[in-house]
Amino acid sequence: xxxxxxxxxxxxxxxxxxxxxxxxxxxxxxxxxxxxxxxxxxxxxxxxxxxxxxxxxxxxxxxxxxxxxxxxxxxxxxxxxxxxxxxxxxxxxxxxxxxxxxxxxxxxxxxxxxxxxxxxxxxxxxxxxxxxxxxxxxxxxxxxxxxxxxxxxxxxxxxxxxxxxxxxxxxxxxxxxxxxxxxxxxxxxxxxxxxxxxxxxxxxxxxxxxxxxxxxxxxxxxxxxxxxxxxxxxxxxxxxxxxxxxxxxxxxxxxxxxxxxxxxxxxxxxxxxxxxxxxxxxxxxxxxxxxxxxxxxxxxxxxxxxxxxxxxxxxx
Amino acid sequence: xxxxxxxxxxxxxxxxxxxxxxxxxxxxxxxxxxxxxxxxxxxxxxxxxxxxxxxxxxxxxxxxxxxxxxxxxxxxxxxxxxxxxxxxxxxxxxxxxxxxxxxxxxxxxxxxxxxxxxxxxxxxxxxxxxxxxxxxxxxxxxxxxxxxxxxxxxxxxxxxxxxxxxxxxxxxxxxxxxxxxxxxxxxxxxxxxxxxxxxxxxxxxxxxxxxxxxxxxxxxxxxxxxxxxxxxxxxxxxxxxxxxxxxxxxxxxxxxxxxxxxxxxxxxxxxxxxxxxxxxxxxxxxxxxxxxxxxxxxxxxxxxxxxxxxxxxxxxxxxxxxxxxxxxxxxxxxxxxxxxxxxxxxxxxxxxxxxxxxxxxxxxxxxxxxxxxxxxxxxxxxxxxxxxxxxxxxxxxxxxxxxxxxxxxxxxxxxxxxxxxxxxxxxxxxxxxxxxxxxxxxxxxxxxxxxxxxxxxxxxxxxxxxxxxxxxxxxxxxxxxxxxxxxxxxxxxxxxxxxxxxxxxxxx
Ligand SMILES: Nc1ncnc2c1ncn2[C@@H]1O[C@H](COP(=O)(O)OP(=O)(O)OP(=O)(O)O)[C@@H](O)[C@H]1O
Ligand SMILES: [Mg+2]
Numbered sequence: 001x002x003x004x005x006x007x008x009x010x011x012x013x014x015x016x017x018x019x020x021x022x023x024x025x026x027x028x029x030x031x032x033x034x035x036x037x038x039x040x041x042x043x044x045x046x047x048x049x050x051x052x053x054x055x056x057x058x059x060x061x062x063x064x065x066x067x068x069x070x071x072x073x074x075x076x077x078x079x080x081x082x083x084x085x086x087x088x089x090x091x092x093x094x095x096x097x098x099x100x101x102x103x104x105x106x107x108x109x110x111x112x113x114x115x116x117x118x119x120x121x122x123x124x125x126x127x128x129x130x131x132x133x134x135x136x137x138x139x140x141x142x143x144x145x146x147x148x149x150x151x152x153x154x155x156x157x158x159x160x161x162x163x164x165x166x167x168x169x170x171x172x173x174x175x176x177x178x179x180x181x182x183x184x185x186x187x188x189x190x191x192x193x194x195x196x197x198x199x200x201x202x203x204x205x206x207x208x209x210x211x212x213x214x215x216x217x218x219x220x221x222x223x224x225x226x227x228x229x230x231x232x233x234x235x236x237x238x239x240x241x242x243x244x245x246x247x248x249x250x251x252x253x254x255x256x257x258x259x260x261x262x263x264x265x266x267x268x269x270x271x272x273x274x275x276x277x278x279x280x281x282x283x284x285x286x287x288x289x290x291x292x293x294x295x296x297x298x299x300x301x302x303x304x305x306x307x308x309x310x311x312x313x314x315x316x
Numbered sequence: 317x318x319x320x321x322x323x324x325x326x327x328x329x330x331x332x333x334x335x336x337x338x339x340x341x342x343x344x345x346x347x348x349x350x351x352x353x354x355x356x357x358x359x360x361x362x363x364x365x366x367x368x369x370x371x372x373x374x375x376x377x378x379x380x381x382x383x384x385x386x387x388x389x390x391x392x393x394x395x396x397x398x399x400x401x402x403x404x405x406x407x408x409x410x411x412x413x414x415x416x417x418x419x420x421x422x423x424x425x426x427x428x429x430x431x432x433x434x435x436x437x438x439x440x441x442x443x444x445x446x447x448x449x450x451x452x453x454x455x456x457x458x459x460x461x462x463x464x465x466x467x468x469x470x471x472x473x474x475x476x477x478x479x480x481x482x483x484x485x486x487x488x489x490x491x492x493x494x495x496x497x498x499x500x501x502x503x504x505x506x507x508x509x510x511x512x513x514x515x516x517x518x519x520x521x522x523x524x525x526x527x528x529x530x531x532x533x534x535x536x537x538x539x540x541x542x543x544x545x546x547x548x549x550x551x552x553x554x555x556x557x558x559x560x561x562x563x564x565x566x567x568x569x570x571x572x573x574x575x576x577x578x579x580x581x582x583x584x585x586x587x588x589x590x591x592x593x594x595x596x597x598x599x600x601x602x603x604x605x606x607x608x609x610x611x612x613x614x615x616x617x618x619x620x621x622x623x624x625x626x627x628x629x630x631x632x633x634x635x636x637x638x639x640x641x642x643x644x645x646x647x648x649x650x651x652x653x654x655x656x657x658x659x660x661x662x663x664x665x666x667x668x669x670x671x672x673x674x675x676x677x678x679x680x681x682x683x684x685x686x687x688x689x690x691x692x693x694x695x696x697x698x699x700x701x702x703x704x705x706x707x708x709x710x711x712x713x714x715x716x717x718x719x720x721x722x723x724x725x726x727x728x729x730x731x732x733x734x735x736x737x738x739x740x741x742x743x744x745x746x747x748x749x750x751x752x753x754x755x756x757x758x759x760x761x762x763x764x765x766x767x768x769x770x771x772x773x774x775x776x777x778x779x780x781x782x783x784x785x786x787x788x789x790x791x792x793x794x795x796x797x798x799x800x801x802x803x804x805x806x807x808x809x810x811x812x813x814x815x816x817x818x819x820x821x822x823x824x
Binding site: 180189191192193197200201202260 | 647650677680682
């Protein structure tokens with residue numbers, strides 16, 4: 001029992017859970033292991049996976065961001081409308097990224113400079129930004145004039161769809177940034193003890209602003225890919241996304257108390273979320289039940305986080 | 317008298333560290349027993365085992381001949397063992413009386429009997445001679461008073477064994493005296509007291525017997541403390557002789573390096589001015605609360621200044637930002653290790669290089685080899701006791717954490733002014749002299765150093781000049797040749813009328 005506990009709560013606990021779950025699912029669920037389903041599964045977690053990269057930084061520095069879902073919808077909308085208006089997809093993409101960055105930077109400045117609670121701030125921007133998406137589109141989906149916009153999501157490289165490559169690239173880049181750069185280490189230090197970090201010469205406010213700005217940019221990338229996949233800008237896209245992303249991070253061992261995060265954990269967390277959804281779809285479980293399961297997974301994740309920090313808090 | 321508290325072959329290991337191995341000794345009834353040893357020797361671990369917070373891998377504890385099988389702090393409570401940790405465990409928003417009753421409030425049907433709540437407490441407090449208002453909120457008490465309340469709690473629970481882990485490290489000398497008087501009364505009642513400290517004077521002042529731990533093993537046990545000498549204890553702790561802890565040596569000073577002019581802030585109303593020359597070590601002495609740490613924080617830009625300027629080598633330092641101060645060459649090693657120092661959950665290496673890592677990174681990418689070399693170098697230099705630089709800093713003993721935080725600043729490059737606030741708090745004698753040696757070395761390279769300390773012997777031992785602060789003002793300024801204990805103390809005391817209860821000084 002204690003041995004099992006040690007494994008489950010240890011560094012590699014999540015990977016073990018994941019491996020076990022994966023084996024069980026592949027044996028029990030028909031068609032799960034097929035190439036088609038695997039790619040579909042990965043496709044389905046692209047949005048969560050990409051955003052989890054920066055959400056990891058956000059949580060690791062003891063912050064919180066609820067506005068990601070709205071930013072995804074808004075920037076997808078901007079990409080589509082700007083492409084249509086300017087007749088250039090590239091300009092549309094740039095506009096989307098710029099909008100994402102602005103939303104993130106505003107979050108960051110309000111939170112870090114004016115010291116407003118991150119939960120409240122992003123709860124506010126979440127609604128404001130969603131409002132903008134609805135106003136701009138008059139509440140309706142906006143189609144794309146230039147069909148080559150679809151290629152963003154449809155094109156493949158070595159048989160694997162581009163969005164999956166993008167997600168993989170983000171995993172690698174942000175994993176490196178977290179572990180090997182001053183920015184990443186300072187992020188973790190801020191989460192561990194903000195005051196000590198400040199006194200140690202870390203520019204805490206600047207780093208927090210950067211984290212939110214990056215988060216905004218990354219949301220824009222995810223938003224563009226999503227819009228391309230659903231072939232339109234949808235003002236109601238990605239509702240509730242913030243919770244899935246945070247669940248994935250927490251499930252991946254990112255501590256809500258800050259200071260603890262690992263890219264591998266987050267990747268596994270994202271995959272667990274994806275598999276759960278995928279399996280429920282394969283088994284034809286009604287969408288309503290899926291909410292319950294998603295909630296249960298989140299609860300499990302938080303419980304695990306709690307158990308882990310209790311186990312780690314042998315000494316006070 | 318017979319042995320009351322007995323440790324028998326206690327062993328306790330953590331991953332990579334044998335914190336205690338085969339420790340056996342006994343303490344008589346009514347004795348105050350000292351526990352000494354270097355940082356990481358296992359003192360706190362032994363106390364944690366005694367308190368039921370951690371269980372030993374092997375061995376047993378006997379109280380009054382009875383083997384104790386408790387597995388939790390609560391069990392230990394019921395066995396009459398109470399531990400007072402360095403970080404106090406009171407609820408700040410509750411009153412003294414409420415804190416003392418916490419867990420078993422008097423009353424019926426969930427309604428608290430207020431009269432009993434306060435009555436019993438005031439009686440108990442009077443009995444043990446503690447002057448604290450039972451209806452005051454704990455948050456409004458000084459650290460010393462809080463400690464008294466903790467002890468009162470132990471007494472109220474009829475503790476047979478009370479263990480105190482470095483209780484005086486954040487007390488003023490007057491508060492310490494009150495604590496000592498209380499310990500004397502408890503001793504007279506037959507309570508066994510286990511007393512952990514790095515201060516030899518206190519050990520000699522208080523203890524009847526003494527145990528020295530080294531590397532988790534019993535290094536010496538002295539049933540009668542009057543039969544040992546200071547030097548003997550030091551060499552038992554450190555494993556070598558330390559002839560002169562301070563090791564001060566003369567230096568010639570250069571031009572003015574740090575200039576502080578009319579600096580004031582919200583907590584320090586009276587503007588302060590002083591200067592420090594190259595290669596000079598200035599000691600700031602004062603009672604706790606004299607404003608030394610506030611001064612340091614203002615100079616460093618940790619708190620916003622309301623007026624005044626700070627300059628280094630003639631160049632004005634921007635007022636409000638530690639990163640800018642560091643770039644200008646000023647650093648501050650803060651006083652409060654837990655809140656302002658360590659980054660919990662991160663490794664020793666990361667804690668040490670948090671500031672300096674920008675020097676060995678290119679385009680923001682850290683060179684891991686250089687980072688680990690630097691960490692290893694200072695782990696060795698400061699003799700941090702740890703299996704690896706990757707160890708989470710919270711797993712280190714208190715004194716070793718302090719060493720890591722010091723290492724953070726000693727490893728920073730291009731520093732011109734170093735301010736250290738209580739640098740050796742909780743640090744053992746051996747490491748202390750190591751730290752002083754490093755400070756002298758830095759001073760010789762031209763650094764201007766400010767050492768804030770509440771230990772007069774330390775300030776007098778290592779400083780080239782002493783500035784005394786009292787109630788937020790500079791009260792005296794004297795060069796080494798004029799050092800005079802009485803004058804320094806007189807300057808530190810708020811009011812001449814109080815001079816009859818001069819703080820007892822410890823002379824090392
Ligand atoms: N939870 C833990 N995990 C790993 N190592 C630990 C843990 N707790 C204590 N240690 C190690 O056990 C050893 C003894 O620690 P302990 O806290 O008892 O020292 P100490 O004598 O109280 O030192 P100090 O004087 O610095 O307070 C140290 O090397 C410490 O790093
Ligand atoms: Mg200790």
